[in-house]
Amino acid sequence: MADPTTTPPDEHLRHLLGEISELLGKQKLEEAILHQQAMPHHDLVETLLHKQHQVALKHKLDGLHSADIAYILEALPLQDRLVVWNLVGSDQDGQILLDVSDAVRETLISDMDAKELLSATEQLDTDEIADLAPDLPEEVMQELLESLNDQGRQRLQSLLSHEEDTVAALMDFGMVTIREDVTLGVVLRYLRRRGELPEHTDKLFVVDENNVLKGVLSLKRLVTHNPDKPVAEVMAKDVVYFHLDDAADQAARAFERYDLLSAPVVDRDHQLQGRIGVDAIVDYIRQASDEERLAEAGLMEEEDIFSGVWKSARNRWFWLAINLVTAFLSTRVIGMFEDTIVRVVALASLMPIVAGIGGNTGNQTSMLIVRSLALGLINPGNVWRLTLKELGIGLLNGTVWGSVLGLLAYGLYHDMHLGIVMAGATLLNLLVAAIMGLAVPLGRHRLGLDPAVGTSVLLTAMTDGMGFFIFLGLATVFLP
Amino acid sequence: MADPTTTPPDEHLRHLLGEISELLGKQKLEEAILHQQAMPHHDLVETLLHKQHQVALKHKLDGLHSADIAYILEALPLQDRLVVWNLVGSDQDGQILLDVSDAVRETLISDMDAKELLSATEQLDTDEIADLAPDLPEEVMQELLESLNDQGRQRLQSLLSHEEDTVAALMDFGMVTIREDVTLGVVLRYLRRRGELPEHTDKLFVVDENNVLKGVLSLKRLVTHNPDKPVAEVMAKDVVYFHLDDAADQAARAFERYDLLSAPVVDRDHQLQGRIGVDAIVDYIRQASDEERLAEAGLMEEEDIFSGVWKSARNRWFWLAINLVTAFLSTRVIGMFEDTIVRVVALASLMPIVAGIGGNTGNQTSMLIVRSLALGLINPGNVWRLTLKELGIGLLNGTVWGSVLGLLAYGLYHDMHLGIVMAGATLLNLLVAAIMGLAVPLGRHRLGLDPAVGTSVLLTAMTDGMGFFIFLGLATVFLP
Structure with a gap:
């Protein structure tokens, strides 16, 4: 090459x-x-x-x-x-x-x-x-x-x-193994005789006669230590290693955390099976984040920018169809209140705002939760505290923006009651959005599903439906 | 440590x-x-x-x-x-x-x-x-x-x-330099005398007496070649290097593409200034993708999950405010057609569907464009072809989903004209969405702005506004 x-x-x-x-x-x-x-x-x-x-x-x-x-x-x-x-x-x-x-x-x-x-x-x-x-x-x-x-x-x-x-999918077999009882000088002679090392070799793996991992000898240590010393004395025994069926994203986090260049992979008996190089990790991180973002935007799989129209259209249908179903459900919520809308037509123009601000804040919350879940920062001990925090933000935002929107509605239509309904509906929908923004990703996580994928669609469906219901419902009850 | x-x-x-x-x-x-x-x-x-x-x-x-x-x-x-x-x-x-x-x-x-x-x-x-x-x-x-x-x-x-x-932000100074006229044996003795090498050293940098980069000698080559050979004969002369002010994301792409572990950084005179290690690249990739996703979800900056309510709320206000302004503009579009809505109240329940499907497909298109821009796959020569492809998909999707929605509207309200208006509005708004999904990220890119940030908000604003306008406009003209 x-x-x-x-x-x-x-x-x-x-x-x-x-x-x-x-x-x-x-x-x-x-x-x-x-x-x-x-x-x-x-x-x-x-x-x-x-x-x-x-x-x-x-x-x-x-x-x-x-x-x-x-x-x-x-x-x-x-x-x-x-x-x-x-x-x-x-x-x-x-x-x-x-x-x-x-x-x-x-x-x-x-x-x-x-x-x-x-x-x-x-x-x-x-x-x-x-x-x-x-x-x-x-x-x-x-x-x-x-x-x-x-x-x-x-x-x-x-x-x-x-x-x-899993780790097995990231693994390669480009590893050089040595024994711990030889000297560095012997290792150097062995490497020179061997010639070319596998790509990205930064360390040699020390195994016993049963192929059980004993430690690693980095090339750095190999070249800086006295050639008369035995491998056992120079090698690192405390090493990060992985099992074949460990999750790939945990391996990626470990590479990031400990700045690893490569790590051994072992089986249940601690026998060396292969290695992971940071190059595989870099590709994995990029691909995983790409796939998640494509899925969030409603694409089933990676799409070549020159794919045919027919193939590309089908790729996008799954999420479009789901979106239509949820939109249809919101429609039925609105349909329940058609009498009220005929009575106060201003509701028709104001209702998308209430639904929209709910979707927006719900997505902010869920994005933080998805990310914290990925980083392993959420545990049963702090979920309650998080819920209180998000409800607090919902209350604060609901009061501030609810007032702004209430005044705006009043200004537009000179109807005090309409302004109050607008303010109240905004506040309530922001609280709904905070709860859903927490519950959807946490629920998916507990069910063993990827919390990132589909969360935005589900969440928007709920904040839309609830937004329309709360706003039109309050209007039906309180508007003269 | x-x-x-x-x-x-x-x-x-x-x-x-x-x-x-x-x-x-x-x-x-x-x-x-x-x-x-x-x-x-x-x-x-x-x-x-x-x-x-x-x-x-x-x-x-x-x-x-x-x-x-x-x-x-x-x-x-x-x-x-x-x-x-x-x-x-x-x-x-x-x-x-x-x-x-x-x-x-x-x-x-x-x-x-x-x-x-x-x-x-x-x-x-x-x-x-x-x-x-x-x-x-x-x-x-x-x-x-x-x-x-x-x-x-x-x-x-x-x-x-x-x-x-820039590359300068990713750079460190943990580099060991050697001259090309010494032998590998001399290098090995020098390293042993020196002791500990900087973290993540996988190669030595070969420079002349003016610190001009001549090549690199990987530890791999150092340990596999005959110690009598001079550095000049064993070192790699064809190396990927970067300048101090190269863009960080280009460096990251190069690390991915060529599976690099480290690379030298030089100034205009080709003098060695530092090195980039893959550990800095891994952190950069993760951080850049995190930041982009936070911004897409409408968060100004990284938020500690235990940040105070007040601080967190302020962090989310910027995009919420922008979202409210755009939602308000959509409201005004709807307000223009209040007479029509009073006449045909079914329009109020159907209009969010037209707007929603436009936003959804527009985001699918723009996500692909943002990604292709990041990969450098879009150039003046293929923009036209891409536009035709996306318009084709819009036409196909518009026909298929427009028919579905038209039939649905007809089924719900038993009004043939309403069904036709629904179908026509869906088709037109999907074409608008395709054009906007292309134009917004390409426009931001041409203006030197990050095509990922804010695209979703801008796009949804346009597909919402246009969706309401097209649907209610068609209804005003064609419904009896």
């Missing part, structure tokens, strides 16, 4: 993307002109021109880091993307498939036949094959499994047997 | 937090009982009990990693937090101040006098002092600057002179 570029990466890449887009555009334009002109030797000229552009394109791509090619593929529309994809050297195919997003990976894989897929994936490490596995056709997976040796097959099957959000 | 715990970190910490909370609770309870009973030697017994609890607490805290103490401080209400804080050994104070969130840091610093702050911060590295600088009182900063040597003072002032979101 080529080394990354030496200029500041982003500008350089944007520039390159521009040049490649231009080349692709020129190629299409010239082909179109040739077709129109129907000149003699048309085919020959087209082939020649085509070749020339291909060479120019290939020249641009040569020596690029696989992550840079992945970026370029992401930014190109489907047709252009496949032109570039077919020009990429097959030795980089596997790595690029790992680097692109799920949506783009699908488009690339559907352009490859079984043989191409096999040759692309055969060069990958076991843990990388496991990452691609969900997207590979059954037959390719079968052949891959057969091509592996016993250890590789066993490792791959073990990885595939674990849940997606 | 103590090594992190050896049990899986999260469970262990939660357990510890429970024990500490219990101890604090017991202490308070016993003090309260003593006060009530007014028994003889009351003060003496209280002092003894207090001492006993303090010792038990201190015992729990001893040997904890600073990040673990930071976690415990975050999870405790203000009063308990300060009790624990005063028990922490002063040698850990500085590191803990770095590890806690901004909101909690404020509460801890306001509990310390200038002398305590000075002794806590004096042990920190220059880059760490720079991170704390915004929260430190002027006088403490002055004394700190005076206590530094020339190099330290110069570095600190240089760091403080750069913007918050």
Whole structure:
């Protein structure tokens, strides 16, 4: 794999993307002109021109880091993307498939036949094959499994047997093990004989003859200590380690908290199974936060910006449909009070404000709760105190903003009663919003569901419905 | 600093937090009982009990990693937090101040006098002092600057002179430099004589006599190559480096893309100024995504879950106020059509659906655009194609959901015209939402503003206003 570029990466890449887009555009334009002109030797000229552009394109791509090619593929529309994809050297195919997003990976894989897929994936490490596995056709997976040796097959099957959000999914096998009774000098000679170390090696793992983890020896300590000392004396014995089925987000928090670069993964018998590198953690953090935000906005899965209209529309339907159902329920609440609205039509214009301010403050509360849950800051001992605090804020906000809105309603319609109803409804709905903003994420958390996903939709449904009900109900009772 | 715990970190910490909370609770309870009973030697017994609890607490805290103490401080209400804080050994104070969130840091610093702050911060590295600088009182900063040597003072002032979101803010000075004409053996002897390397050292920086960066020598290469070889032959010359004023998010993307562990930072003359470690990048990614989500939910800044009611309420007012202004404008749109609503009261219950579905789809579009902008996937060449795609989705969704809603309205009110108005308004508002979902983030991006922040509020304001206007306008024109 080529080394990354030496200029500041982003500008350089944007520039390159521009040049490649231009080349692709020129190629299409010239082909179109040739077709129109129907000149003699048309085919020959087209082939020649085509070749020339291909060479120019290939020249641009040569020596690029696989992550840079992945970026370029992401930014190109489907047709252009496949032109570039077919020009990429097959030795980089596997790595690029790992680097692109799920949506783009699908488009690339559907352009490859079984043989191409096999040759692309055969060069990958076991843990990388496991990452691609969900997207590979059954037959390719079968052949891959057969091509592996016993250890590789066993490792791959073990990885595939674990849940997606566990430490096993982040693990790789790029670890070098040593024994504790040798000296640092022996370790150094062993490493020199061994040559190239796995990517991102920052420490060696010390195990006994049963592969049980005894400690770790960082390269830092290896190079700063006297080569005559035994490993046992220099290694760290107090190490953060993980089990195969620990939650991935707990591992990510531990990496953040203790500034780890890598950590060993062990099984129930404390035998070394693999390692997690901080590179996998960085990808995990970014992906988890991306997925959560997409889900909050109502997207089912990652969407390639050039996905087809039909595919993109379906991706968005699930949450749209849920939203329509909840909106329909609010509608029925309003429907109950149609008589009152005919009597005081001002209610129709004011009611969205009451509902809206409830949704807004409820979302503020729930966002803090979701975040505190993720950080593990909420426990049975402090829920009560939190509830009091949020109710206090609701009371304060309700008094302040309720007064403002009440005065506004009075100013607009010169109706004292209407102003009082507006103020009272705002206050009550803000208290409802505070309780719901706490109850929805805490309830989902207690049920073992992700507190972030869907909370906003559920919450808005409740604050809308309750907002309309409280406001119109108060109006029905108190307005003359 | 103590090594992190050896049990899986999260469970262990939660357990510890429970024990500490219990101890604090017991202490308070016993003090309260003593006060009530007014028994003889009351003060003496209280002092003894207090001492006993303090010792038990201190015992729990001893040997904890600073990040673990930071976690415990975050999870405790203000009063308990300060009790624990005063028990922490002063040698850990500085590191803990770095590890806690901004909101909690404020509460801890306001509990310390200038002398305590000075002794806590004096042990920190220059880059760490720079991170704390915004929260430190002027006088403490002055004394700190005076206590530094020339190099330290110069570095600190240089760091403080750069913007918050630049590479300079992520940089540290924990780098070891070597020359390219010595052999690896000489380097190894130098490192052994030097002893302890800076935290997270994974590579050495090769510079010439003017401190100009020539390349990097990873510890991996150092330990796997023949010690007789010169550095120049083994070092990597093609390295990713950054300039002091490069944007922090570009650096983060480069770390993700190329799986870096650390990278050098240079000035305009290519002289080595510092390094960025992946630990700073991990913190940056988490913090940036947290801040964005808090802002989206309408919170001005990070809020400690135990902040006072008054402080928390003010934190949430800015976006609430903006939301109220936009809601008020929607109200005025509805107010324009009050005559129509009195005529056909069903409009009042149906209008929130049209507005709501517009906001929902608009947010889906804008979320994808915000994300694609962050990834650098949008350029002038593909904006047009994206617009066509989103309009296509709007047309498809508008037809499908417009028909559904039209039939629903017809079914509820048995009014064919009302059904047609509902269907038409839904279709039109989904097209408006698609255009706004593109235009708002792209517009903010072109103006150099963060496309993520405030987009949702602006967008919802437009889809609400337009939704009401289109629906009630069509109804006014077409309903008998």
